[in-house]
Amino acid sequence: MYRHLELRLAETISAFLKARFPAATLPAVVIEQPPKVELGDFAIPMFPFAKPLRTAPLKVAESIRDGIGVIEGIAQMTVAPPGYLNVTVDRVWMAAALASGQLLPAPGAAGKILVEHTSINPNKAAHIGHLRNAILGDTFVRLLRYAGREVDVQNYIDNTGVQVADVVVGFTYLEKKSRAEIEALTRQPRFDYYCWDLYARVSQWYERDKQNLQARAQVLHAIEDVSSETAAIADLISTAVVRRHLETMDRLEIEYDFLPRESEILHLHFWNAAFSKLKDAGVLTFETEGKNKGCWVMRRAGTEENTDNTERVEIEAEGLRIDTYASRNTEPTAVRATHIPTGTFVTSDTERTQHKNRERAMELLRSRLAEIKAEKISEEHQKVIVRSNGTVGYVGKDIAYHMWKFGLLGRDFGYRKFYRYPDNHDCWISTTEGEKNHPHFGDVAEIYNVIDTRQSEAQSTVIEALRELGHNEAADHYTHFSYEMVALTPRCAAELGYELSEEDRARSYIEVSGRKGFGVKADDLIDQLIASAKKEVDSRHPQLTDSERLSIAAQIAIGALRYFMLKFTKQSVIAFDFKDALSFEGETGPYAQYTVVRATSIFKKAGIDPEAFAKEAQGSMSSKHFGSFLNGENGDEFWGLWLTAAKTSYVVDQCVAATEPAYLAKHAFQLAQLFNTFYHRHPILSEADEGRRKFLLITVAIVRRELIRILEVMGITVPPVM
RNA sequence: GGGCGCGUAGCUCAAUUGGAUAGAGCACGGGAUUUCUAAUCCCGGGGUUGCAGGUUCGAUCCCUGCCGCGCCUACCA
Numbered sequence: 041m042y043r044h045l046e047l048r049l050a051e052t053i054s055a056f057l058k059a060r061f062p063a064a065t066l067p068a069v070v071i072e073q074p075p076k077v078e079l080g081d082f083a084i085p086m087f088p089f090a091k092p093l094r095t096a097p098l099k100v101a102e103s104i105r106d107g108i109g110v111i112e113g114i115a116q117m118t119v120a121p122p123g124y125l126n127v128t129v130d131r132v133w134m135a136a137a138l139a140s141g142q143l144l145p146a147p148g149a150a151g152k153i154l155v156e157h158t159s160i161n162p163n164k165a166a167h168i169g170h171l172r173n174a175i176l177g178d179t180f181v182r183l184l185r186y187a188g189r190e191v192d193v194q195n196y197i198d199n200t201g202v203q204v205a206d207v208v209v210g211f212t213y214l215e216k217k218s219r220a221e222i223e224a225l226t227r228q229p230r231f232d233y234y235c236w237d238l239y240a241r242v243s244q245w246y247e248r249d250k251q252n253l254q255a256r257a258q259v260l261h262a263i264e265d266v267s268s269e270t271a272a273i274a275d276l277i278s279t280a281v282v283r284r285h286l287e288t289m290d291r292l293e294i295e296y297d298f299l300p301r302e303s304e305i306l307h308l309h310f311w312n313a314a315f316s317k318l319k320d321a322g323v324l325t326f327e328t329e330g331k332n333k334g335c336w337v338m339r340r341a342g343t344e345e346n347t348d349n350t351e352r353v354e355i356e357a358e359g360l361r362i363d364t365y366a367s368r369n370t371e372p373t374a375v376r377a378t379h380i381p382t383g384t385f386v387t388s389d390t391e392r393t394q395h396k397n398r399e400r401a402m403e404l405l406r407s408r409l410a411e412i413k414a415e416k417i418s419e420e421h422q423k424v425i426v427r428s429n430g431t432v433g434y435v436g437k438d439i440a441y442h443m444w445k446f447g448l449l450g451r452d453f454g455y456r457k458f459y460r461y462p463d464n465h466d467c468w469i470s471t472t473e474g475e476k477n478h479p480h481f482g483d484v485a486e487i488y489n490v491i492d493t494r495q496s497e498a499q500s501t502v503i504e505a506l507r508e509l510g511h512n513e514a515a516d517h518y519t520h521f522s523y524e525m526v527a528l529t530p531r532c533a534a535e536l537g538y539e540l541s542e543e544d545r546a547r548s549y550i551e552v553s554g555r556k557g558f559g560v561k562a563d564d565l566i567d568q569l570i571a572s573a574k575k576e577v578d579s580r581h582p583q584l585t586d587s588e589r590l591s592i593a594a595q596i597a598i599g600a601l602r603y604f605m606l607k608f609t610k611q612s613v614i615a616f617d618f619k620d621a622l623s624f625e626g627e628t629g630p631y632a633q634y635t636v637v638r639a640t641s642i643f644k645k646a647g648i649d650p651e652a653f654a655k656e657a658q659g660s661m662s663s664k665h666f667g668s669f670l671n672g673e674n675g676d677e678f679w680g681l682w683l684t685a686a687k688t689s690y691v692v693d694q695c696v697a698a699t700e701p702a703y704l705a706k707h708a709f710q711l712a713q714l715f716n717t718f719y720h721r722h723p724i725l726s727e728a729d730e731g732r733r734k735f736l737l738i739t740v741a742i743v744r745r746e747l748i749r750i751l752e753v754m755g756i757t758v759p760p761v762m
Numbered sequence: 763g764g765g766c767g768c769g770u771a772g773c774u775c776a777a778u779u780g781g782a783u784a785g786a787g788c789a790c791g792g793g794a795u796u797u798c799u800a801a802u803c804c805c806g807g808g809g810u811u812g813c814a815g816g817u818u819c820g821a822u823c824c825c826u827g828c829c830g831c832g833c834c835u836a837c838c839a
Contacts, residue, residue: 075782085781087819097819122819124782161839201839302839335837340765420764420835427837434839494833496766524767525833548831576801596801607787608775611767613832619788620774624801626787627775634801642798694778706776709786720794720803740798762801 042683043690045113045134046071049082049127056108057089064092077676080118080126081683087123097123131670131679132663138686139657139742151485152190154445155181157521158289158296159196159491162278163203164239164554165232166288166562168616169492169526175605175755176523177490178294179701182753186692192481195285196441197301197469199278203239203554205259208274210238213255214245219273226280232288233561235281240557266307275303286459286467288562292598293755296467298481304453304470305441311432313449314440323508324426330419334428338435340421341500362401364394377401384408423501435498439505446506446514447483455481486517488699493522493611521699523610527551528560529617536560549615560616569597572622573630581761592759596630599756603629606705606754627709629756632747635712636758639744642724642737654741661734669735674722681718681739684711685746692753701754708750715743 050069057066067088074083086097093100101119108117115130157177160170177193184191211217215238217225225231246252262270282299289295305311318324324336361378374389375397386404388397425436443449454474459467468478491499499520507515527549533540538558544550552559574593581589604621608614624630643650670679684707691707694700724740727733748758 072781073778079782083782087781090819120782122782198839203839332837340835424837429837431837433837437839492833493767497834522766527832551833573801580799580801612775613768615774617774623788626801628787628801630801631787638798638802645798691778698779702776703778706778706786713786716802717804719798723795723798725798761799 042686077680081129082127084125101125132667154192154484154487156194157490161203162281163207164236167559171562172526172605193297195296200302204278206242208259209255210242232281232284243555299469301470310440321509335424336426337422340423341504375401377405488519488521490521524613526614529615532617573597595759599629599633609702632708632712633758637762639740654745657738681714
């Protein structure tokens with residue numbers, strides 16, 4: 041609603057200025073928000089117009105104010121120093137529009153969107169870092185859907201790598217378990233925890249004796265034969281762990297549509313199809329010498345093709361040795377200059393004097409060093425896609441996979457059903473030969489990959505490959521949704537019983553590591569949050585049954601966790617600490633949930649259904665009456681609440697455009713905060729004035745409805761009581 | 763060495779992407795009509811936005827150079 045009016049205002053002013061000053065070329069009208077409600081609802085800086093119009097900013101503002109006439113939904117315009125045109129919305133008009141509850145039609149961007157997130161290696165339990173990924177990804181999916189887009193959710197499963205092989209090594213070499221025994225273990229409730237410990241043990245075992253790495257090589261080799269016992273064990277383990285990951289994420293209301301697996305990318309020869317296209321387009325080149333001899337390489341993303349290095353190389357005196365010797369004639373005029381650090385040397389004997397030979401040798405040495413440097417750079421700029429033994433690396437497979445995503449590969453997966461959610465939604469998984477009837481995945485218009493910032497370079501390389509293949513449009517619609525990692529504070533690590541080095545203790549955070557088994561497991565954290573919430577609920581609502589209290593505690597725990605992961609902007613490293621994560625007060629999910637519960641309890645006490653009341657709200661009060669409150673004594677306060685509620689779709693647009701869900705978290709908190717102040721200041725049910733009571737109730741109904749909607753986009757539901 | 767990112771209150775983070783007096787939460791100190799349940803609200807102290815320049819009507823934000831920190835920089839996935 042707010043956004044709609046903003047756009048209309050910008051258009052009207054732009055048209056007015058164009059008509060008024062036909063000769064001038066004017067910049068676009070920018071609309072901002074004033075820092076205070078009293079100043080108005082929109083602020084338009086006049087500074088950019090001052091120069092082209094040769095008029096003082098304040099004068100421009102005045103001419104717009106006096107000349108523009110009536111705009112629907114706008115009540116007044118004021119001029120404010122040092123050069124703003126402040127615009128006040130017709131509060132009654134906007135409130136009526138909001139109360140009507142109709143959502144504006146979505147901008148109508150066509151085409152399906154594919155969001156990929158989670159993608160945990162299926163060899164261990166999910167940890168807090170994975171939670172950030174999944175919660176960011178899932179919330180972004182909800183944001184896109186709120187904005188009216190069609191979205192498929194994928195979770196990529198890398199089930200062929202060394203990590204899975206390592207766990208196989210653990211089971212077969214360290215634990216000497218048979219296939220049947222392992223199969224029995226996979227049916228344990230938290231099989232992924234078992235793998236977590238085992239994986240860490242295997243890493244230690246490798247470290248103790250490098251010879252042990254041979255076990256990994258053997259397992260990797262054995263897995264290649266799909267019919268082998270080892271391959272069956274690897275599949276058993278990875279599939280069981282994937283199922284556990286889905287269960288963990290299901291606890292947080294996170295669902296997937298499709299799980300593409302790396303094993304099918306290999307077995308269905310996606311790479312072969314991609315390889316021939318990449319060769320034909322000249323994206324890959326075959327190296328015949330140098331350190332990458334025998335490999336197919338690609339230019340690394342973000343590097344320049346042209347590396348002619350003409351800049352002068354400086355040679356320091358201590359790195360240089362000059363020898364003179366005699367050649368041809370008896371005079372020692374020939375010079376050999378050696379660059380000691382690199383061992384590079386040149387000789388010169390063509391000049392007549394030693395002095396001249398020395399000068400020439402220096403020049404030769406400089407250019408030789410420059411050449412070496414240039415060669416080195418170009419090698420550094422190479423990314424190996426196909427190894428000299430003919431196998432393809434991770435980036436190559438990723439290129440093929442992304443060609444599939446955009447429907448550019450000419451091949452498809454087989455599909456079968458893998459996991460059914462409580463709401464009967466099916467999650468599909470890739471197979472070589474699948475079921476006949478399956479949904480159509482891939483072939484999408486836009487993709488978002490939620491992957492942490494450490495993978496930025498690999499992601500750019502894939503985008504670059506698409507671009508060089510000539511698929512510019514696909515490359516333009518490929519977004520790496522990049523975010524920073526979750527680390528542990530030294531205090532948190534100490535609490536968990538890890539021994540820290542002096543160095544680590546001094547850091548502000550320490551990176552988690554699955555390989556070392558160092559981190560906080562997702563299910564452990566969820567369990568702790570639930571236990572902590574349950575304690576509160578137990579003491580507050582002893583009259584409820586235990587299962588009721590448990591379900592409320594679970595909702596609160598999820599609210600706390602999801603909000604915690606969303607309130608930080610993507611670029612900020614989350615230094616995880618139990619104290620902050622387990623907090624239910626202040627800027628937290630439970631604060632927002634509690635706000636809704638408060639609103640609900642008003643209606644409960646009054647015996648009114650809040651939903652029905654919100655629907656009727658529009659017609660049940662005259663606009664004159666409405667206006668008397670919105671423009672009256674506490675008008676600014678009431679209006680601030682209404683206006684914030686109206687901004688939701690505007691904030692959602694911002695979140696999508698900037699791939700930044702944190703804006704929505706801030707918005708939820710702001711609205712909740714405004715409501716709580718309002719709640720405290722204005723008793724409603726005891727209000728004697730019938731009309732005023734009704735207005736306050738309508739306000740509560742609208743804010744409640746909006747807040748529920750916002751929380752839903754964040755994947756947070758609200759318990760009946762708290 | 764190169765690439766990306768960060769540096770804001772005691773701590774953890776914001777700042778509508780260049781706008782009006784840099785804001786929240788936590789922590790700390792003080793207070794709130796016994797109610798629509800206090801998982802709440804109000805008040806208070808706290809800041810040379812790492813340092814030095816530059817760009818302009820205006821810089822936490824853009825540019826340059828330093829200082830400090832993190833990540834990436836494998837024929838591993």
